[in-house]
Amino acid sequence: MRVIELKNLSFAYPNNPVIKNLDYDFEEGMVYAITGKSGAGKTTLLSLLSGIMEPSSGYIAYKGYPIDESDKYVYRSRDVGVIFQEYNLLPKFTVRENIQLSFDISGKKLRDIGGFKNKREYVDELIREVGLDPEVIGNRRILHISGGQQQRIAIARALSFQPRVILADEPTGNLDMDTSSEIMGIFTRLAHEQNRCVIIVTHSPQIAELADIQLDLQPFSKYTRT
Amino acid sequence: MFTLKYALKSIVRSLGRNILIAIIVIIIATAACVAMSIQQAAEAAAANSRKLMDIKTQVYIDRGFIRDQAIENTGSEDMSVLMPEMNDLMKEYAITLDDFEEFSKIKKEGSDEPLVKSYYYSAAVSINGDSIKKYDLTSSTSETTAATEAPTEAPVAPTMIDPQGNVIVQEVPTMPAPVQQEPQQPEKQGDFSLIGYSDVNAMTDFGGEESGCVMKKGEQTAIFPEDTSDYVCIIEENLSNFNDVGVGDTISLVNPNNEDETYSLKVVGIFKNSTGTMENGDDASNTILTNYDTVKGIETKSETTNSTASSTASSSSKTTDTASSSSAGSSDSTVETKLISQFDGTFVLASVEDYDQFKEELRKKAEDEGKNGDMYFVASSDIAAFMEGLKPLENLKSFATTFLYLTLAIGAIVLIVISVISIRDRKYEIGVLAAMGVKKLKLSMMFMLEVLIITLVSILIGVVIGSAISVPVTNGLLTAQVQQQEDKDTSQTQEPQQPGTNERPAYGEVSDDNIDYVDKVDFSVDFMVVLKMLLIGIALAVVSGFTSILFILRYDPKQILANRD
Numbered sequence: 001m002r003v004i005e006l007k008n009l010s011f012a013y014p015n016n017p018v019i020k021n022l023d024y025d026f027e028e029g030m031v032y033a034i035t036g037k038s039g040a041g042k043t044t045l046l047s048l049l050s051g052i053m054e055p056s057s058g059y060i061a062y063k064g065y066p067i068d069e070s071d072k073y074v075y076r077s078r079d080v081g082v083i084f085q086e087y088n089l090l091p092k093f094t095v096r097e098n099i100q101l102s103f104d105i106s107g108k109k110l111r112d113i114g115g116f117k118n119k120r121e122y123v124d125e126l127i128r129e130v131g132l133d134p135e136v137i138g139n140r141r142i143l144h145i146s147g148g149q150q151q152r153i154a155i156a157r158a159l160s161f162q163p164r165v166i167l168a169d170e171p172t173g174n175l176d177m178d179t180s181s182e183i184m185g186i187f188t189r190l191a192h193e194q195n196r197c198v199i200i201v202t203h204s205p206q207i208a209e210l211a212d213i214q215l216d217l218q219p220f221s222k223y224t225r226t
Numbered sequence: 227m228f229t230l231k232y233a234l235k236s237i238v239r240s241l242g243r244n245i246l247i248a249i250i251v252i253i254i255a256t257a258a259c260v261a262m263s264i265q266q267a268a269e270a271a272a273a274n275s276r277k278l279m280d281i282k283t284q285v286y287i288d289r290g291f292i293r294d295q296a297i298e299n300t301g302s303e304d305m306s307v308l309m310p311e312m313n314d315l316m317k318e319y320a321i322t323l324d325d326f327e328e329f330s331k332i333k334k335e336g337s338d339e340p341l342v343k344s345y346y347y348s349a350a351v352s353i354n355g356d357s358i359k360k361y362d363l364t365s366s367t368s369e370t371t372a373a374t375e376a377p378t379e380a381p382v383a384p385t386m387i388d389p390q391g392n393v394i395v396q397e398v399p400t401m402p403a404p405v406q407q408e409p410q411q412p413e414k415q416g417d418f419s420l421i422g423y424s425d426v427n428a429m430t431d432f433g434g435e436e437s438g439c440v441m442k443k444g445e446q447t448a449i450f451p452e453d454t455s456d457y458v459c460i461i462e463e464n465l466s467n468f469n470d471v472g473v474g475d476t477i478s479l480v481n482p483n484n485e486d487e488t489y490s491l492k493v494v495g496i497f498k499n500s501t502g503t504m505e506n507g508d509d510a511s512n513t514i515l516t517n518y519d520t521v522k523g524i525e526t527k528s529e530t531t532n533s534t535a536s537s538t539a540s541s542s543s544k545t546t547d548t549a550s551s552s553s554a555g556s557s558d559s560t561v562e563t564k565l566i567s568q569f570d571g572t573f574v575l576a577s578v579e580d581y582d583q584f585k586e587e588l589r590k591k592a593e594d595e596g597k598n599g600d601m602y603f604v605a606s607s608d609i610a611a612f613m614e615g616l617k618p619l620e621n622l623k624s625f626a627t628t629f630l631y632l633t634l635a636i637g638a639i640v641l642i643v644i645s646v647i648s649i650r651d652r653k654y655e656i657g658v659l660a661a662m663g664v665k666k667l668k669l670s671m672m673f674m675l676e677v678l679i680i681t682l683v684s685i686l687i688g689v690v691i692g693s694a695i696s697v698p699v700t701n702g703l704l705t706a707q708v709q710q711q712e713d714k715d716t717s718q719t720q721e722p723q724q725p726g727t728n729e730r731p732a733y734g735e736v737s738d739d740n741i742d743y744v745d746k747v748d749f750s751v752d753f754m755v756v757l758k759m760l761l762i763g764i765a766l767a768v769v770s771g772f773t774s775i776l777f778i779l780r781y782d783p784k785q786i787l788a789n790r791d
Contacts, residue, residue: 052661052783077663088658092239104228105662 001028003164003197004049007066008058011044018044021058024215028164031184031191032199033211040217042201043085046169049199050082051075062165077106081158083168087150089142089157096138099123099157106161113162126156130186148179155186166190168200172207184210229668233675243651247644247677248684251766254637255688255759256695261630262755263696264703268623271616280343281575281608282430285329285588287319288603295598319601323347326571332587334580341584346428347571349521350506352416356478356488358469360417361462361511416482419508420459422521425450428572429515431505432497438505443473444495451494454519460495464511472496479514483563487531489524491516506570521567528565581606618707622700634762641770645677649777660783670778674771678764685763689756 004026011019018041026032036042047053048060051072059066067075076082089098100123116122124134130152137145137153145153151171158166166187172180184207187198191212200211208214237244289312296311297303330342423429426446431438442463449458461471471477473493481487491514499510575581581604589599649656652673659669 050661073663073665075663076661082661084661088661090655090658092655093235097235101232102662104231105659105664 002026003028003063005061005064006058007061009048009055009060010057011041011048011053012056019048019055026165026197026199028197029191029195030197030213031187031211032197032213032215033208034199034201034215034217035203035205035208036217038203042203042217043169045217046082046167046199046201049165050080050167052082078108078161079163080165080167081161081163083151083154083158083166083171085169085173087154089150089154091142094139094141095127095145095153096120096123096134098142098153099126099160102157103160108161123156123160126159127153129159130156131182132156147174148176151175151179151183152186155183159190164196166196166198168198170202171200172202172204177206180204180207181210229672229675232672233679236672236676237679243648244676244680247641247680248687250640250644251637251681251684251763252688252691254633254640254766255685255763256692257633258630258637258762259689259692259755259759260696260699261626261633262758263692264619264626264700265623265630266752266755267700268616268619268626271619281578281581281606283573283575283581283584283604283606283608284571285321285326285573286603286605287316287321288601291598291601291603292316292319321569321571323569323571326569329588329591330573332584332591335583341575341580341587342573343576343580344427344574345572346574347424347518347569348421348428349518349525349567349569350419350421350508351521351524351565351567352482353418353420353479353489353524353565354416354482355418355469356480358465358471358477358479361465361468417512418479419504419513420479420516420521420524421504421506421508421513422516422518422567423449424518427574428518430572431499431510438501439497439499439510442496442498446495446497448494449515449517451517454517454523457489457491457516457520457523458494459491459514459516459520460497461493461514462511463496463498465514466493466496468511477514481528481531481563481565484528484531487528487563487565489527491520525565525567528563531564575606578609581609618704618710621707621710622703625703634766638766638769641677641681641766642773645770645774646777649673649774653781656778656781657783657785660781666779666781670771670775673774673778674767677771677774678767681763681767682760685759689759 002025006022006024009019009022010017018039022045034042034045044053048055051060051067061067062075062079090101093101100119103119103123110116110119110122113122116125124138127134127138132149132152137149142150142153151174155168155171158168168187171187172183175183187200188210190196191198200207202208292312292315293308295315296308299315300307300311302308326345326347330340330345332341333339334341429439429446432440432446441460444460446460449460451458459477461477466472469477471493473495476490476492479489479491497515499513502510504510504513573584575584585604588602588604592601593599656669659672660666664672
């Protein structure tokens with residue numbers, strides 16, 4: 001089922017067109033890997049998909065409705081979970097607080113999720129889901145955990161409000177191959193078992209191999225699907 | 227709820243920075259609290275003055291008005307030409323007992339109640355002793371020959387003695403002076419001042435050992451016998467001892483200008499004056515106190531005697547206006563020798579509002595009668611002394627107000643700078659939160675709430691510290707102010723005012739001795755101060771918060787996250 005549609009999408013920095021007339025439909029239950037050379041517009045496309053940037057022309061539709069200025073904050077906080085290349089966790093907060101913060105921002109209630117007595121129980125379950133022990137890591141500040149753990153916490157944070165779409169920018173960029181495979185395993189599980197749409201940007205062919213669909217983005221928005 | 231939770235968490239997680247902000251705000255709040263407490267104390271003291279009970283008020287004919295009138299009549303500004311004219315005008319406009327009683331009937335606005343709560347008056351004549359001698363330690367052997375002596379002092383006229391011992395007479399006609407009834411000086415001044423009071427309230431000299439007179443034998447009320455045909459009096463202890471006269475004895479007084487005119491008064495009490503002078507400036511030892519009717523009775527009798535004497539002496543001697551006569555010592559048979567009393571009345575008003583209305587009503591009354599509205603000068607040494615006493619506190623209030631504005635201005639600037647620095651430091655956090663879908667307005671609220679919480683908590687701490695130190699600080703500053711004011715008063719007393727440089731005091735003149743400077747305040751920081759402080763805190767937080775908002779609205783999350791370093 002189509003969840004995100006790109007319609008005639010273009011984006012240009014001043015005097016520098018990056019994406020031009022791009023049309024594509026992303027579906028639920030699939031893991032997409034967007035690859036391409038530097039400057040092809042991979043991160044720009046992800047920023048457009050996350051609603052952080054506005055397209056120059058064309059539009060992005062979520063579940064059939066174009067995202068406009070008025071509801072982009074709701075889209076960002078409730079419908080799409082973003083895992084940034086640099087994780088972008090808040091260093092002064094603990095692991096649990098970072099995850100719970102994202103859930104609180106979404107405005108969702110625990111009863112929308114179901115099956116948990118309190119937020120802490122839910123947050124701990126998310127930490128376990130990304131392969132970490134909440135009793136060990138839950139109260140640590142972000143600066144006191146490793147890069148791999150930060151990446152997993154960033155994923156847990158993106159999952160906290162159960163978005164239908166997960167966007168990840170170079171999610172395995174700083175990780176070793178084993179950890180990268182584990183992370184990709186989490187994404188695959190989310191897509192296949194929970195019917196989410198996972199879109200990752202990566203420059204690693206090995207990681208791209210693990211996705212259901214690879215989109216090789218060429219300059220000026222030509223892409224090849226494999 | 228999320229906003230509040232996040233703000234609280236952020237405060238705890240950035241404790242170092244927030245403690246720094248809190249210290250700055252506490253200092254500002256403490257200083258502002260002290261400044262506002264000083265303002266509050268000054269306002270409370272001023273408000274108390276408005277609740278003063280028994281405001282003693284005098285009405286005079288304004289000497290400025292008399293001077294203007296004299297200039298208009300004579301067309302000259304030469305004092306030698308003006309003075310006789312001014313004396314004539316003062317007599318013409320002099321306030322009589324009838325005027326005084328009419329003023330006392332002025333009603334409160336929109337009411338049938340009189341404005342004047344009560345009133346009292348006195349009359350004084352200058353008289354010689356017949357059976358008693360003037361008490362004078364420096365020339366105790368001198369005979370009572372006042373009838374042939376030139377007067378050496380004018381007991382009522384305001385004079386000052388300069389450091390060299392010269393008598394300075396103020397020649398400043400614009401100053402109000404007690405000219406209710408300008409003493410129509412008889413040709414010869416007596417040794418004694420015989421003062422007759424309307425009632426015991428009029429005996430204002432009897433304020434206790436420190437301030438004036440106390441009774442040694444008998445009662446004050448003894449001078450108000452039911453049968454006023456018997457003349458009674460009380461005399462000062464020194465006079466009593468000097469002449470060996472005691473309670474029950476009778477003394478005889480004589481008209482300085484007519485040795486045949488004598489009056490007998492029975493001594494019914496002895497008083498002691500510790501200051502040496504009466505309130506009106508008379509030598510206390512040579513002041514004899516009686517009731518008003520006695521003085522008026524003597525005056526009337528003297529007038530009759532004089533009238534008889536005059537008509538006997540010459541058929542053309544019934545001219546009036548002898549007081550202005552300068553023919554002292556003349557052998558002219560038309561010289562009038564009657565005793566003329568000086569009237570002095572006091573109204574008691576219940577509040578400053580009544581006092582202000584009384585002033586206004588007198589002005590209206592004068593205008594209604596086709597007179598000049600400025601002719602009456604209403605003065606109250608009670609209010610004048612109180613207002614004068616407030617001066618150090620008022621000075622401190624003015625200083626406190628300036629200090630408060632300065633503190634708030636500096637506080638606002640410091641908070642804005644801290645906010646800007648803080649926002650720049652937290653740019654990344656703003657970018658992350660915005661990328662996670664927090665609206666910029668909500669972000670601004672979160673940051674503003676943080677500043678608000680820190681500011682309000684700091685202000686509460688500041689108010690606690692401020693309330694603890696404001697009383698000692700205020701009293702310390704007040705002591706310095708009072709000292710400064712007293713030094714100023716001393717230097718002003720030593721340097722006589724130059725003509726034309728003085729302004730009319732709003733409530734009349736007051737002697738420095740009567741000023742009780744407010745040199746201590748006893749107050750606690752009240753609800754209004756706390757409320758004002760909280761409002762100031764909110765205002766400061768809003769000002770610094772808005773600065774944050776301006777920055778936050780300018781930020782683009784994508785750019786922040788892209789330029790994380």
